[in-house]
Structure formats: C-alpha cells, structure tokens
C-alpha cells in the first residue's frame with residue numbers, strides 16, 4: 312500500500328465514520344464512479360467531503376446548549392482551585408457568566424456589581440461563577456482592582472481561567488467582533504442560569520461592548536424561580552411582587568384551588584378569556 316492509498320484509507324475511514332456515527336449521511340457513491348477514477352481524484356473528493364463533515368462535526372459537538380438541556384459538566388481551573396462544575400453546583404441554582412478579559416473597564420464594573428450583590432444571589436440560592444479568558448494569577452490581581460473599584464471587601468465567587476477559550480468556544484460565548492492584542496476573539500458577556508436539576512433555564516448574550524443590567528439579571532431569576540413553582544407567567548416589565556398571568560393551560564375549575572388570592576379575567580374584543588391575572592403567588 313503506497314502513501315496515497317494510506318492517506319485515502321484514513322480519509323475514507325474518517326468520512327464514513329463521521330457520516331455514520333453522527334449524521335447518517337449515505338456513503339459517498341464511489342461505486343457509481345467510472346472504474347478508472349484515479350486514487351488522487353478519489354482522495355481529493357474524500358478530502359472535500361471530510362472537510363464538510365469536519366465542519367458539521369464541530370458544529371454538532373459544540374452545539375449551543377438549548378433551554379431545558381442539562382448544562383454539560385466540565386472541570387476548570389479557577390481562583391478557588393480546580394472546580395468540577397456539577398459537583399460544585401450541588402443542589403443550588405447556578406449563574407455562569409463570562410467576561411471578555413481581565414483589567415478591562417466594563418468587566419471591572421460588572422464583576423464589582425456581582426460582588427456588591429453577592430447577598431442578593433445567596434438569598435435566591437444562586438451560586439455565582441465567572442469566566443474570563445486570562446489565567447488565575449491575572450484574575451487574582453484583577454480581583455484587588457475590582458474590590459477597590461466597587462468598594463467591597465468580600466469577593467466570594469470563583470473566576471474560571473479559560474485562557475485557551477476552550478469553554479468559551481464550547482458554550483458559544485465568543486464575540487467575533489472584539490479581539491485581543493494577538494487577534495484572538497474575546498469572550499462575550501454571556502449569562503447562563505441553571506436550575507438545581509443542572510438544566511439551562513435562561514441564557515443572555517451581550518456583546519463585549521455592552522455591560523449587563525443587574526436589575527434585569529435579578530428580575531429574571533425571580534421570574535424563573537417563581538414560574539418554576541407556580542402555574543403563572545410574568546408579564547412585560549414585571550417586578551417581583553406585582554401581579555402575574557395565570558398560565559393558559561390552567562382550567563377554570565382549578566383556579567380557586569391554585570390561586571386562593573383570586574383571579575381576574577379581562578374582557579377583550581376577541582371575547583376570549585385568556586388574559587387572567589392573579590396577585591404574585593409567593594407574597
């Protein structure tokens with residue numbers, strides 16, 4: 312077997328295994344090619360096909376985590392030592408949020424805000440974990456700046472060191488428009504809220520150039536936690552404590568038992584009674 316044949320064989324195996332195991336795409340129809348098709352020609356076709364498969368494979372393997380999916384477990388180096396994500400989460404809710412880089416102005420204000428609001432997240436049983444694409448030593452020095460800037464002594468949550476962007480790429484947390492000095496794309500400002508079942512409950516993606524709104528982050532946590540417990544949804548601009556919408560799936564005969572504080576049905580031009588409000592059920 313000459314080198315070209317070995318190469319063809321390796322590429323063929325790659326192609327056929329990726330096609331079969333991941334995508335169930337039918338075999339490439341070499342049998343329908345003329346008998347004299349040269350090895351080189353076959354190789355070129357196989358390379359083209361396997362490059363296509365490689366792209367599909369990468370997008371398959373690194374597919375975004377969808378709402379309701381179990382967030383993948385991972386091991387990472389952090390400012391508080393090595394973390395095995397699922398074990399670290401335990402039975403708590405979790406908020407994983409990413410930052411473009413250490414020692415950058417917007418990120419410093421954001422991490423300062425997380426530090427100022429640590430008690431609010433604890434009250435909600437939400438564990439915080441940040442990610443930035445620099446190393447642990449850099450993170451630890453940066454934390455001193457963050458504490459000075461935000462005037463907080465305690466900084467209790469870990470920052471993941473994702474220097475090679477491995478996690479950022481895996482979880483779709485890259486902002487291709489913002490690059491570091493070496494031309495590598497930076498991490499965007501992602502927020503992933505996970506429930507105690509480790510499933511993704513909410514995700515927010517902001518570009519590197521837009522700092523997050525922390526009232527909104529707390530507000531959506533309140534909504535997601537409330538709606539996990541009661542058969543309600545929260546309306547536009549809802550704030551914790553204000554009225555909620557009864558889920559359309561709740562039958563009229565169950566209203567009294569589920570909502571002892573009462574339900575009001577609004578009259579609408581359509582005559583349909585879908586707009587039913589109830590006082591916030593956890594008040």
Ligand code: BEZ
Nearest residue numbers: 411415416417418519520
């Ligand atoms: C910042 O944190 O200020 C920042 C980081 C990357 C791009 C733009 C702004």
